Amino acid sequence: MRSGGGCSGSLSLTGAASFKCSRVCPDSLGLAFSAAILPAKKEDFMAELYRVLEAGKIGIFESPTGTGKSLSLICGALSWLRDFEQKKREEEARLLETGTGPLHDEKDESLCLLSSCEGAAATPRPAGEPAWVTQFVQKKEERDLVDRLKAEQARRKQREERLQRLQHRAQFKYAAKRLRQEEEETEHLLRLSREMLETGLGAERPEQLESGEEELVLAEYESDEEKKAASGVDEDEDEDDLEEEHVTKIYYCSRTHSQLAQFVHEVKKSPFGRDVRLVSLGSRQNLCVNEDVKSLGSVQLINDRCVDMQRSRHEKKKGAEEEKPKRRRQEKQAACPFYNHEQMGLLRDEALAEVKDIEQLLALGKEARACPYYGSRLAIPAAQLVVLPYQMLLHAATRQAAGIRLQEQVVIIDEAHNLIDTITGMHSVEVSGSQLCQAHSQLLQYMERFGKRLKAKNLMYLKQILYLLEKFVAVLGGNIKQNPNTQSLSQTGTELKTINDFLFQSQIDNINLFKVQRYCEKSMISRKLFGFTERYGAVLSSREQPKLAGFQQFLQSLQPRTTEAPAAPAAPADESQAGAPRPASPLMHIEGFLAALTTANQDGRVILSRQGSLSQSTLKFLLLNPAVHFAQVVKECRAVVIAGGTMQPVSDFRQQLLACAGVEAERVVEFSCGHVIPPDNILPLVICSGISDQPLEFTFQKRELPQMMDEAGRILCNLCSVVPGGVVCFFSSYEYLHQVHAHWEKGGLLGHLAARKKIFQEPKSAHQVEQVLLAYSRCIQACGQERGGVTGALLLSVVGGKMSEGINFSDNLGRCVVMVGMPFPNIRSPELQEKMAYLDQTLPRAPGQAPPGKNLVENLCMKAVNQSIGRAIRHQKDFASIVLLDQRYARPPVLAKLPAWIRARVEVKATFGPAIAAVQKFHREKSASS
Numbered sequence: 001m002r003s004g005g006g007c008s009g010s011l012s013l014t015g016a017a018s019f020k021c022s023r024v025c026p027d028s029l030g031l032a033f034s035a036a037i038l039p040a041k042k043e044d045f046m047a048e049l050y051r052v053l054e055a056g057k058i059g060i061f062e063s064p065t066g067t068g069k070s071l072s073l074i075c076g077a078l079s080w081l082r083d084f085e086q087k088k089r090e091e092e093a094r095l096l097e098t099g100t101g102p103l104h105d106e107k108d109e110s111l112c113l114l115s116s117c118e119g120a121a122a123t124p125r126p127a128g129e130p131a132w133v134t135q136f137v138q139k140k141e142e143r144d145l146v147d148r149l150k151a152e153q154a155r156r157k158q159r160e161e162r163l164q165r166l167q168h169r170a171q172f173k174y175a176a177k178r179l180r181q182e183e184e185e186t187e188h189l190l191r192l193s194r195e196m197l198e199t200g201l202g203a204e205r206p207e208q209l210e211s212g213e214e215e216l217v218l219a220e221y222e223s224d225e226e227k228k229a230a231s232g233v234d235e236d237e238d239e240d241d242l243e244e245e246h247v248t249k250i251y252y253c254s255r256t257h258s259q260l261a262q263f264v265h266e267v268k269k270s271p272f273g274r275d276v277r278l279v280s281l282g283s284r285q286n287l288c289v290n291e292d293v294k295s296l297g298s299v300q301l302i303n304d305r306c307v308d309m310q311r312s313r314h315e316k317k318k319g320a321e322e323e324k325p326k327r328r329r330q331e332k333q334a335a336c337p338f339y340n341h342e343q344m345g346l347l348r349d350e351a352l353a354e355v356k357d358i359e360q361l362l363a364l365g366k367e368a369r370a371c372p373y374y375g376s377r378l379a380i381p382a383a384q385l386v387v388l389p390y391q392m393l394l395h396a397a398t399r400q401a402a403g404i405r406l407q408e409q410v411v412i413i414d415e416a417h418n419l420i421d422t423i424t425g426m427h428s429v430e431v432s433g434s435q436l437c438q439a440h441s442q443l444l445q446y447m448e449r450f451g452k453r454l455k456a457k458n459l460m461y462l463k464q465i466l467y468l469l470e471k472f473v474a475v476l477g478g479n480i481k482q483n484p485n486t487q488s489l490s491q492t493g494t495e496l497k498t499i500n501d502f503l504f505q506s507q508i509d510n511i512n513l514f515k516v517q518r519y520c521e522k523s524m525i526s527r528k529l530f531g532f533t534e535r536y537g538a539v540l541s542s543r544e545q546p547k548l549a550g551f552q553q554f555l556q557s558l559q560p561r562t563t564e565a566p567a568a569p570a571a572p573a574d575e576s577q578a579g580a581p582r583p584a585s586p587l588m589h590i591e592g593f594l595a596a597l598t599t600a601n602q603d604g605r606v607i608l609s610r611q612g613s614l615s616q617s618t619l620k621f622l623l624l625n626p627a628v629h630f631a632q633v634v635k636e637c638r639a640v641v642i643a644g645g646t647m648q649p650v651s652d653f654r655q656q657l658l659a660c661a662g663v664e665a666e667r668v669v670e671f672s673c674g675h676v677i678p679p680d681n682i683l684p685l686v687i688c689s690g691i692s693d694q695p696l697e698f699t700f701q702k703r704e705l706p707q708m709m710d711e712a713g714r715i716l717c718n719l720c721s722v723v724p725g726g727v728v729c730f731f732s733s734y735e736y737l738h739q740v741h742a743h744w745e746k747g748g749l750l751g752h753l754a755a756r757k758k759i760f761q762e763p764k765s766a767h768q769v770e771q772v773l774l775a776y777s778r779c780i781q782a783c784g785q786e787r788g789g790v791t792g793a794l795l796l797s798v799v800g801g802k803m804s805e806g807i808n809f810s811d812n813l814g815r816c817v818v819m820v821g822m823p824f825p826n827i828r829s830p831e832l833q834e835k836m837a838y839l840d841q842t843l844p845r846a847p848g849q850a851p852p853g854k855n856l857v858e859n860l861c862m863k864a865v866n867q868s869i870g871r872a873i874r875h876q877k878d879f880a881s882i883v884l885l886d887q888r889y890a891r892p893p894v895l896a897k898l899p900a901w902i903r904a905r906v907e908v909k910a911t912f913g914p915a916i917a918a919v920q921k922f923h924r925e926k927s928a929s930s
Contacts, residue, residue, distance in 0.1 A: 042068050046076035048671045053080040053410055053639045058663055060654075062647040063673040064901055065808075065874055070266045073412060073643060077250050078272045081384060081410075084248060216531050218523055220455045244381040246405050251386045253393045254414045255422075257286055257358055260387050263414070264357040267385070277352045279379040280361055281388035281402065287358070287373040289365045290336055300588055304527045306373075309336040336371065343370035348378040377403050390422055396632065406636040417644040417867065420656055423626035429593045430621070433476055433614035435586035437484045439529075440469040442587070446532050461519045464511055465587075468594070471506045478614035487614040494830050495608040499597060502606040513598050520591045530585035596621035603628050605834050622831050624838045627660035634661050646866040647672075649859045649897040655843050655852065675901040681879040683922040684869075684898075686908045687915045688887035690715055696885050698732075698821025709740050712820050712885060713749035715912065716794070719883065720756040722920040724927055725792045725812030726780045727757060730799050730868045732823040734764060737796055740820075757794035758783075762803050769802045780812050799823040799864045803871070810874035815923065817872045818883045822894075824861045832857070850893075862897040869902070879926045881919050 045063060049072070052059035063069035254260050264280060267273055284302050288294045293305050347370040351361060365372035380386060380403050392398050393411065413419060443466055451459070473480045477489040503509040520526065596604065603625040609618045623629075634640050642653060650670060658668055675682075689695050690711035702708055720727055731737040741761065744750040753759060760776045763769060772795075779793040792812070797803040800823070809817070825832055836853030843852040850858070865884075872880035882902065888894060890908045898906065909915035 042072050042673065045069075045072045045671065045673045046079070048669070049073065049076035049641065050080050052641060052669050053077065054084075056639050057667050057669050058634060058639070058658060059641045059643075059669045059671065060647055060650055061641060061643040061671050061673070062650075062899070063643065063645065064675045064899065065645045065870065068676075069643065069645065069673075070263055070414075071270060073252070073414065073641075074263075074267055074270050074272065077252075077410065077412060077641075078270075078276060078385070081248065081250060082272075088248075216528050216535070217450050217453050218455075218458045218525065218528055220458070246381045246409075247384065248409065249384050249386055250410045250412060251388065251393060251404070251406070252412045252414065253388050253390050255390055255418075257282060257389065259415060260389065261357045261359070264355060264387055268355050273355055276355065276385050277379075277383050278355045278385040278387065279351050279376050279383040280356065280358050281376055281380075281386060281392055282358050282373070283389070283392075284373050287362060287365070287371075287376065289338055289362065289372060293336070301530075304530065304588075306336070307524070308527060308531075310339060338365065338369055338371040339374065340370060343368050344375040344378055346370065347372065347375035351376060351379050352382060380404065390419075391426060394423055394629065394633070395426055396629065406633060408636075408638045410639050410641070411633060411637050412641040412643065414643050415645075416642040417646055417863065419642065420626055420652060423629055423657075424623050427596065427599075427623045427626070427629055428621055429589070429596045430618050431472075431586075431590050431593045433473060433478055433487075433617045434484045435589060436469050436473050436476075436619075437478075437480060437614070439586040439590055440466060440473070440480050442529050442533050442585070443469070445536075446529055449532070449536075458523070461516065461523070462525070464516055465520075465525070468508055468511060468516070469590070471508050472619060473614070475502075475506045476608060476610060476614060476617045476619065478617070482614075484615035485613060489610050489612060489614060489617060492610045492612055494610075496830050496834055497606045497608065499599060499601045499604055499606060502608075503597070513594055517591070517595050517598060520587075520594070526585050526587040526591055529587050533585065593619065593621060596623075599623070600628070607830060622834065624835060625660055625842075627657055630657055631661035634658070634663055646863075646870050646899050648866055648899050649862055651855065652859050652863070656839070656856075660842065672900045675873065676876040677873060677878060679905060681877075681926070682873060682902065682905055683881040683918065684884070684902050684906045685881065685915050685918065686884045686887075686889040686895075686906060687715070687912060688890060688908065688910050689912060691718070691912050693911065696887055698886055700824075703732075703736065703821055704739065706743065709743045710747065710749065712740065713744045713747075713753070715885060716818065717749065717752050717756065718912075718916050719816060719818065719919060720753060720791075720794060722916065723792075723816040723881065723923055725783075725815040726776065726795065726809065727792065727816045727818065728795045728797055728803070728809055728814050728871065729818040729820065730797050730804065730823075731820050732799055734762075734798050734801070737761070737798055741796065753794060755789065757792050758790055760793060760795045762795070762797040762801050766802060773803075773807070777813060797868075799868050804864070804868040807871055808874045809871045810878055814872035814880055816881045816883065816919070817869050819865060819869060819885060821886050822861050822888055823864050824857060827857065858894070859897065862894065866897075866899055870899070881922055883915075883919070 042063075045061065049059065049061065051057075053076075063072065252260075252263060254263065260280065260282075264278065267276065267278060283299065284306050285294075285299050288302060288306070290306075293302055293309070296302050296305060347364060347368050350364060350368070356364065361372045361376060364370075365375065386404070388402075388404075390413070392402055393404065393413075399406075443462060447454070447459075447462060454462070470480045473484075477491055478484060478487050497505065500509075597606075599621075603623065605622045605624060607618075607620040607622055609620065611617050647653070654665075654668060659665070687696060691714050692711065694707055694711045696708075696711065698708060698712075716727075716729060731740065741750070744753070750759070758779050760772055760779075763772055776793050776795050783790050783792050792815075795803065799819075827833070836856055839852040839856055845851055849855070869882050869884075872878070872882065895903060895906060907918065909918070
């Protein structure tokens, strides 16, 4: 049915669908309204997206900025969801009708059922009986057959449940047996700890704790195996049984909260805005409404304080239920007043009733005095569209904590051009020697203070953590007992190890890192330790024991030096550091390194970097195979869509992410959408030689030659003479940019450039970027109005810097984008060399093509180029020229890795004369028509 908006009001789970989808058409995509908004090619985008979701495939979608990518994703995905829900309702209704109604209408099915069951054949009827009698008897026999089948199905289900209970009992017995064996192995360690408690620490009565110290003491630790053996019940299974059922939904994720807010705004404007149940997820830092917690500043501190407050609430509730508490406890930290289940339930309902972004959810939480962070999570099961940042979906532990279930769901990952780097960075961890020493000293002081109150198992695990820290420092060549700032290492350089080799070299292969990691997670030792150092490490009162004075001095020696100032009176830690975020406990960071060491040996490496002093030396875990963390997503989901404005080169996604995750090539679908601009609104040029016929090849060996830098300057001068408005020129690094700038200034070229365009440089510091961009924009606007000698501005930028991604140089801000050379990554980097070797060993080499490792380097280069040159052309009426200054861009394999909408228009100019003539003609015609 086609009328008006086509599909508004059709997404409701209880409403009827507007059509049955036997094929994909524009109306079925809910886009009758879109003819005036989106070009026909976007309907192809949505149709292909619909087919990918329907077939349960993995789609890689490319759609340039300004082409309506967000709206296409919304309408295509939500149209599929609407149709899927309708077909599901129809199927359920048909099954119910088939199971309870007469079967004579479905003769073939009745005959099949009758013939498949012994003794179910129809009883022969006497000849001459009336037809209605025969029909009545036949219907009765069919109803009896259905009843027997239902009874048999119920008995089969009971047998299966009984078998599962027996299997669970057998598994329980086996787990108990293993637990006893493990307890025997650690018995001698526990015995030593008990003897210490009895003879040493236990000889004296534990010291009376001060107010607030009780929450710093570790609770008695009991492993998951012990809890299960004691109760005979798996707690996770109980929670799963009680959890609300999840409806089929779409998880949409992007890189930043601003991008997610923009997507939610697009959903509101779409035909589905009134009916879809959408919830936005975010971090505690973005959703916390408790000002006392939010004022902590640091993300880690906010997370820790929030968890501690929830634990205080649970322990208070548990303590109230106990008739005889073990000991009188000191006053605990107050529970969060916004963590109210009744109010959070109301917030959940309100969030699902109408589409809201993060800011609106935050305002609603303040108004209702309910926590938006936990309230939004309560809305996940019933939501049809969940909007969340990358990290929450791609990190398994975060995903589980948020209550996100991916089974048979749809995941759309937008702005996915850096998806591989995101996963790799998320699971790569680096710890310094100073962090290791600081954590060791803090833990020792903690044990000295509270050792008399710790149980044997806590002491055992704390000693294992101390042992690990000591060995990590030793493998770097340092001594854990000395200040890391004053320790000079005899051996310097970088060493790369497999995980197993590192464990053996560190002499920690006998430690069960899985158990240590689980202990750190369950006991929250890093949070306890942070509370301890927050209390004693920063400011010491006269009541503290003298032994902590050295600890304070050591902590202060590890802090970065600041300018000397007159001594001020001591203030409480919370007040003295209110102005700046406080650093988290180093043990929190080290826990991530311990977790990384549990990765499979072939999927990661450990890099030992010795830099003269122990404090500057580091241990870094490098993830080589990001597919191990992405595999679970593609395995559990019904379909996954990876989308972005520039996805080329796609081979990285296919090989490193999907093939290594076990995805068959047949399941992967690629779709590239053309740009909305007319073909003649873009002029991409490859210039192979300069004004003096100098071949342009800015390799690492040649780019610093004076003639190469002069050639680039003269070309830029000519371009600035014929291009109006703004010109953005990208260099491969900050160092090379500064070197070229200094050379031009010395030779006078900078003055010639400044006569045509006002020159701006990209700053290294992030807080100065906005100031430079604002000045750059104002200069172009002023030059356009004055019509003087200076025709605009020139912005010298860096590939991979602040200006190469997320910044829009639309219209006059970017009439020409220049790329000087090819920005290859540092081939001498140990991380890159190891990654290349890993890919060469893992991926097959196609006949006639470069090895996978070499292909990786070229792909990294072209991915950075595509992101940089994509800063221009941001809407349908925009126009710009793109100039690639290096003859290597003319190679067919390199050209093939440019975006399709640019590749189709590329012109290769062997000399500079025809190139500058083409640029001049292009801008003269476009300026005249605009």
